[in-house]
Structure formats: structure tokens, C-alpha cells
Amino acid sequence: MSFAQAIGDWHALAVLFVAGVVPNQIWRMLGLWFGGGIDEGSELLVWVRAVATAILAGVIAQIVVEPPGALATVPDVLRYGAVGAGLVVFLLTRRSIFAGVVTGEVFMLAGKWWLG
Amino acid sequence: MALPPLDSSQWQSPWRAFAWGLRSITQTILTIVLFVTYLGIGALAHDTHFSLLWALCSTLFVWAGPAQIILITTLGSGATIIQSAIAVTVSAIRLFPMVVSVLPLMRTPKTKRRELIFAAHLTAVTLWVECHRFLPKVPRERRIAFVHGLGCGLVSVCLVANIVGYFLAANLTQTFGAAILLLTPLSFLFSTARNSREVADVVALVLGIVLYPLASKMNSGLDILVSGMVAGTIAYGVHWWREVRA
8 A cells, every 4th residue: 555545535534524523523512612511410410411321322222223334234133132142141240341242242143153 | 450549649740640541441341342343444444445544534533433434334335425424413412411421520620621622522432431430530630631541542542443454454254344333332332331320321221222213213314312312301300200209
């Protein structure tokens, strides 16, 4: 790979900023702007944290329900099964993230291998 | 590695606090999850014909895994800039309440807003989860420096992962690609679940997952926002009801 290839063209970098950096960063800066006056123990913050958790839960559900890229080649039952199996082990191991993630991945890979 | 006690002289220098933050990346499994996820993002960027610099800039300036994956896959499949920007911004709405809830943990009465800009930029799900875990063990006046160290460490790991993934791309199978993409929901789910100490957190997590498929039927483009606001508000209602009764 040449130096010029590693850099790529400036148009693509401009697209990165317009379509990626600005639409993403705007929420952090709004959070910084609004968050300035909120007290750590306030009720408003309890609500904000609950909404943050629920939106994150939505992002998790979206990736599993409407999978992007290569994950779309994995059958529905394997994706849901992987999350379910990981969750069971996560709870059985007194909330080990590592055990949960590994179980989910192994379930998906084993299932894919089994189905050919 | 254990962090020094709160009253230790180790915390007197902000640079020491930065170094402790940097070293704390070895204390979480999420560092490995991030490494593999960003390996995948590097490979995805390569396969979609973006340059290596482009991939590295997206990690440095976007710094949110789902947004980067959405950006690369939408642009790669021929979406317009506007369509990609909308998809990215919807996925990024979660960063707003995350920043609002994490910054009070590191602020002192004397902290100026501009001192928090970099910490706000570094805030993403991993940092959000780890701040709630690490910051109670860090003296308040050194928390910003600690978070800068932790964040810089995580970003560096991901930049290296991008480079490795970019050059390995041609050798990665589709199954491996699927396994990498599955890492994001698994690690997000379990790390958030581990951080859920109060009933409201658990309700928000469970309802947020259950309500999303329902909200997505509306196909509004703002489905995650709708399910998140509803589930989060119900969870807050549960919290409020318990507090009032207690």
C-alpha cells in the first residue's frame, strides 16, 4: 500500500466529517451544555440515566433484530439463542461479562458450524 | 493492580492520575472487546474501500462503535450523505444522556465547562460503564485527569486494532466478521447489566430491549428514541413510586 493509498482522497474525509463526526458529536456537546447545571444526586439525573440505559438497550436490540453486514448471514434463531445463552451464563457466573460474551460467541459459532 | 487509597500521595499530581487512568485499561475485559470490535471496523473500512487514514480519523473523531459501523455500511451500500448522517445521529442520541449523567461524577464546584470538553468527547459506552466503576475510587479533583488517561488508553488500543484489522481484512472470513459484529450487542448488554444496581436501571434495560421491536414497527427513523424515552420514563416511574412509598 502506497502512502497516497493510505491517505485516500480528501472528498471521502470531508464526507466522514459531514455524515459521521458532526451528527455524532452534536449529542455529546449538547450533553456538555445541558449537563453543566445538573446536580449529581438530582431526580432529573435519575431519569436521564434511565433514558440513556433504555436507548442503549434499543441499540442492542436493533443490532440483533436488524443485523448489519456479515451478521445478517447468521439465522435469527442463532442470534437470539446466542444472546439468551450468554445471558444465562452471565447470571449464573454472578455477572461475569467475560463468561457471558464468550458463551454467546461460542453458541453462535457452534450453531453456524452445526448448520453448515 | 489496585488503585491507591483515596488519601494517597499518589493522587497529588494530575499526571500520576492520568497514568493510573491509562493503566486501568488493563483492568477491564471491555478493552479486549473494544480491540476486537475495532479490528472489525478496520476490516470493514478496508472492504468498503475507505483509506486507512479515513478509518483512523473515524475512530479518533467519532469514537462510537455503532455509529462507525453504521456510517461505513450505509456509505458503502450507496446511501446519500444525508441518509447516513440521519442514521448516525439517531444511533448517537444515547450519548447525550450518557454525557449528562457521567460529567457530574468528575466535576467540582470550580470546574469550568471547557475543562470537560475532552472528557465529553471520550464518553462512549465503555467509558460510561467504567467511570461508574472506577471513579468512586478516585479523588474528585483528579477524576478528569484519570478519565483523560483511561480514554486515551482505550482510543490508542482501538487505533492499533484498526491498523491490524485493515491489513488482515483480506484474510477474514464471513463467519469471523459475524462473530465480531455480535460482540457489540453482547458486551453492551452484559456491561450495562453489571452496572445496573438499582431497580430503575434493570427496568430501563429490559423494557428498552422489549419495546424496541414494537417501536421499530412504526418505522419512523426515530424508533430507538421513542422506545428509549418510553422505557426510560417508565423505569423512572418505578423508581419514583418506590421512593415515595419508602
